[in-house]
Amino acid sequence: MSFTYDEVGATRRAGHCPPGFRPLHVRTRIGEGEAVFRRAAEAVRTWEMHRALGVGVTAGAERAEEGVEVTITLGGVIKAPCKVVWTVDEPRRAGWAYGTLPGHPECGEEAFVVERTGDGTVWLTVNAFSRPARWYARAGGAAARGLQHAYARRCGKVLRDLCER
Template sequence: MASSVPSPSRLTYPEVGATRRWPLPAGYGHLRVRTRVGDGPEVFAAAGRAVLDWRMHRAAWVTVRVRGHAAEGQTVVVGLRVGPLRFRAPCEVVWTVTDETETGFAYGTLPGHPECGEESFVVSLERDGSVWLTVTAFSRPAVRLTRAVAPLVPLFQRAYARRCGRVLRRLAGGG
């Protein structure tokens, strides 16, 4: 299994890599959304590629400024738009996994991100042949605006995670 967690760098939180473990760290809002993507190794491979090459993100309400596939230490700037508001959300890929049953990554927040925390996107091939996307996150507001709308943030995060699952199902040909 190819997976590792780098040491903290410019990240805005100390619990780097915590989306690989359970329970998630205290003091944050938590999110875990699982969506069935399809069945079989072909769907698993296609879904994993769509996650690692950022196609899933680009097809699911966000812009992504990054070079190449998701790789540890890579900086990515995710552009979010909520109504008339636009957010620039700089992140760093903090871990990746690519093996026979899991493919994905997590990114953590960098200075300038409206939230503080980490989010992972992992495609798994289960023993029964089903393929799932699991989005796991822990976060808390980092700026005045996100503190002001804090009750709405989990609703947006959950909607985005579900959207990622639907988009990935389409991209991977899972139905």
């Protein structure tokens, strides 16, 4: 399947939002230290964070790798097909981004990156750009946008909780 937007991979560039899309940027402190970074990175790369959010995840691989197709199911009803467009696996940064495929209620890209800064603090950054693609996403207006922000904030809380266990 082909992506539903042109600027595939654009979430690699921090702060970049293609024209006609709405940006989303949420950064959450997860904890401190190498062990927290490794645990958070693993939870993000293996879909564990997403599953802990309570969403359905059907993926073509156990880990997020470029080209892997994944469908997120919300509330058992809304299916959101995506494909991983890039990954990063560095000593202080790990994560990936997926882009929307036909049938997704939105059109755009979303990235989930765990980073360990110089002082040892571990952060999750959810960076995205989107616009409605389905009638119900358009009808949702500001409420749908609010749900996207709430989802990104919840990713951080859930990941922090996973790392505290």
